[in-house]
Amino acid sequence: MYLDKLYRTRRCYHRSDTHHHHPHSHPEDSGPGITTKKSGTREIKVVRRVLDVNEKMADENRKVFAEKGIFVVNVMSSPGSGKTTTLQKTLAHIMPEIKSAVIVGDICTTNDADRLAVSGAPVVQINTDEFGGDCHLAAHVIEKAVGGLELDEIDLLIVENVGNLVCPAEFDIGEDARVVVLSVTEGEDKPVKYPLMFRQCEVALLNKIDLLPYLDYDKQEAIDCIHQVHPKMPIFEISAKTEEGFEPWLEWLRERVKQKTL
Numbered sequence: 001m002y003l004d005k006l007y008r009t010r011r012c013y014h015r016s017d018t019h020h021h022h023p024h025s026h027p028e029d030s031g032p033g034i035t036t037k038k039s040g041t042r043e044i045k046v047v048r049r050v051l052d053v054n055e056k057m058a059d060e061n062r063k064v065f066a067e068k069g070i071f072v073v074n075v076m077s078s079p080g081s082g083k084t085t086t087l088q089k090t091l092a093h094i095m096p097e098i099k100s101a102v103i104v105g106d107i108c109t110t111n112d113a114d115r116l117a118v119s120g121a122p123v124v125q126i127n128t129d130e131f132g133g134d135c136h137l138a139a140h141v142i143e144k145a146v147g148g149l150e151l152d153e154i155d156l157l158i159v160e161n162v163g164n165l166v167c168p169a170e171f172d173i174g175e176d177a178r179v180v181v182l183s184v185t186e187g188e189d190k191p192v193k194y195p196l197m198f199r200q201c202e203v204a205l206l207n208k209i210d211l212l213p214y215l216d217y218d219k220q221e222a223i224d225c226i227h228q229v230h231p232k233m234p235i236f237e238i239s240a241k242t243e244e245g246f247e248p249w250l251e252w253l254r255e256r257v258k259q260k261t262l
């Protein structure tokens with residue numbers, strides 16, 4: 001037994017600035033009527049207000065998406081697990097049959113937007129460094145990005161969130177469904193290390209299965225870890241590179257778009 005002691009600390013939470021290892025800027029923080037005092041219980045009240053404001057904005061977004069009959073899917077994962085590649089391949093299959101648009105969030109660069117635009121879908125890139133370098137997309141940022149899209153022309157809006165398994169799970173953006181991508185190079189235990197993400201998402205894509213022959217990866221253990229935090233969560237085993245396993249995922253997506261746009 002090498003572990004002497006297990007320290008449990010609070011999660012790196014947007015409800016409390018003091019435990020945050022990196023700066024988060026939320027424009028609402030300094031908004032009218034919202035105090036930014038940083039002492040005692042007062043602070044907790046202030047920061048919770050941020051999530052309240054986000055929740056309201058998310059509801060506004062949801063209303064707009066409902067009016068326009070747009071199915072919105074929020075795709076999240078750690079950096080490099082294959083969100084963009086999966087979405088490139090997905091768009092190639094579903095366009096133009098499903099009229100799609102993409103909002104993609106990164107701290108910097110338009111690299112992903114360039115890759116996704118090849119599909120012919122309208123793409124809006126959000127660079128969060130203009131919003132303080134946020135490591136997640138908040139509802140008000142989505143609202144701004146949506147302003148750049150022709151909503152009457154869209155049935156499906158795909159949001160590629162900032163690569164991060166932690167705080168994107170805490171920010172409702174008004175979406176209909178959340179999808180998490182986990183790749184087989186990330187280790188089997190990530191779902192139990194980042195349980196909120198896996199609890200909040202409706203389906204998981206286990207990506208890069210083409211690499212399994214080269215790895216000591218226990219796929220069943222990864223699946224068990226996912227089901228430990230989210231029992232019965234549907235898991236689609238895919239390779240965004242070879243498109244193996246894509247059909248069940250595409251079927252799920254087509255079905256959900258159909259339900260919303262009927």
Ligand SMILES: Nc1nc2c(ncn2[C@@H]2O[C@H](COP(=O)(O)OP(=O)(O)O)[C@@H](O)[C@H]2O)c(=O)[nH]1
Nearest residue numbers: 079080081082083084085207208210239240241
């Ligand atoms: N072998 C393999 N590589 C993949 C797969 N999906 C993505 N990649 C690679 O993983 C890297 C990160 O992919 P990207 O789509 O940019 O991930 P993102 O950061 O989650 O958007 C790139 O080099 C991709 O080519 C896959 O299914 N198999």
Ligand SMILES: [Mg+2]
Nearest residue numbers: 083084112160
């Ligand atoms: Mg990407």
Ligand SMILES: [Zn+2]
Nearest residue numbers: 134135136167
């Ligand atoms: Zn964040």
